[in-house]
Amino acid sequence: MLKIAIVDDNSFLIHAVKEKLSFFDDVEVKHTSLNGSELLTKLQESHKLDLILMDIEMPVLNGIETTQIVKQKYPHIKIIMLTAFDNDEHIFNAIKAGADGYLLKEINPKDLYDGICETLNGGAAMNPSIAMKTLKLLRNPIDIQNPRDQEEISLSTREVEVLEQLSKGLSYTVIADHLFLSPSTVRKHIENIYKKLQVHSKMEAVQKAKNHNII
Amino acid sequence: MLKIAIVDDNSFLIHAVKEKLSFFDDVEVKHTSLNGSELLTKLQESHKLDLILMDIEMPVLNGIETTQIVKQKYPHIKIIMLTAFDNDEHIFNAIKAGADGYLLKEINPKDLYDGICETLNGGAAMNPSIAMKTLKLLRNPIDIQNPRDQEEISLSTREVEVLEQLSKGLSYTVIADHLFLSPSTVRKHIENIYKKLQVHSKMEAVQKAKNHNII
């Protein structure tokens, strides 16, 4: 029987997670908490737990701080961050704090269950988009020292692809060739990218994109 | 239709992977290669590819080197390393080379297919045990050092100054203004820089300069 705890300041979401886990007979939700310190109190009484599903943004004691403390005191307990957001700083801080996985709340029951099992078997549960972010962090150690917050810069998938090509120093026509697009389309994408990033040249675009971990 | 290529020096394993993919109607294995240089030749003819499943240990040109080259030339093509081993060095080198995912050959058809789809959607395909290793790498930044090669590229003091300005994304005229030079002089300096670095645009110059620790 897998003994799980859930920590989330939103009781509705706790309920939703519980429901997802209810499909699996070998999972038992031992207790739930609305914040980190509530969890710590419960752990003082008993730390017979296999794994904690932890939200990040909570009052009193947030998920990152709580993870750090739990991992310090009870290193045998696995912790998966289960959160709505996947911004770089949260991910990196969670990893540093010792989290064993990072999943998004929108996850379906089976993937959640699989993630729990994999984590208990020594692996790491990770949403693919988050896995990609960790790869980018590994490639750009600069970001690790000073992770900057990406404001509300939201580029479309295609725009990111174009940006990646731009960062190789390629010309419009070559990019069009690579992405099987008309040069006009590439130009238009780049125009839109410039507007979103508020820049006026390839170099500035690439630089800003790198600073914001877009590429 | 997802256009896939497979690169593996073991033709039996190529066949096995093909068979796993045969369950899925929207996957088409465009071509297979027994090593990196064979793949590169095929890509020169046509790079209409979505994703490459790449072995690591191959003769002639191994998976890491091949990944680096492909990612440089055709950054739009996703690459998943598909290998028998999961040692730390391979993983880290593959990530640095630009791999978008890292799966083990023992994977079942569905997970392989899911991994491919997730990767094409901008995520990263990762085996849980490998995900855990990347987390550990992120926690120990000591391992992450990039020893760069220092070839004999000798730029003059002035040229380095101009290059630094270039890297800010500034235009010829603005650079001239900053360095109290005539725009013509700046243009000439940049011309000389391009010749020394053997590049043909601002972006390439800055990129190459950064790789060689000039700026």
Added chain:
DNA sequence: TAAATAATACGGCAATTGCCCTATTTTATA
């Protein structure tokens, strides 16, 4: 000191880029 290198500066020209416009089709989302 003579020769080589670096730094300065200009003119011309083709190609590329940045920015404005419109417009259709596809995809997502409310």
Added chain:
DNA sequence: TATAAAATAGGGCAATTGCCGTATTATTTA
């Protein structure tokens, strides 16, 4: 199912860039 957002594509134009000349004036250095 409307509506919005994204992706596609093209025309036009001014500014910038990349590349080719040439040429004068320091500054090194052999």
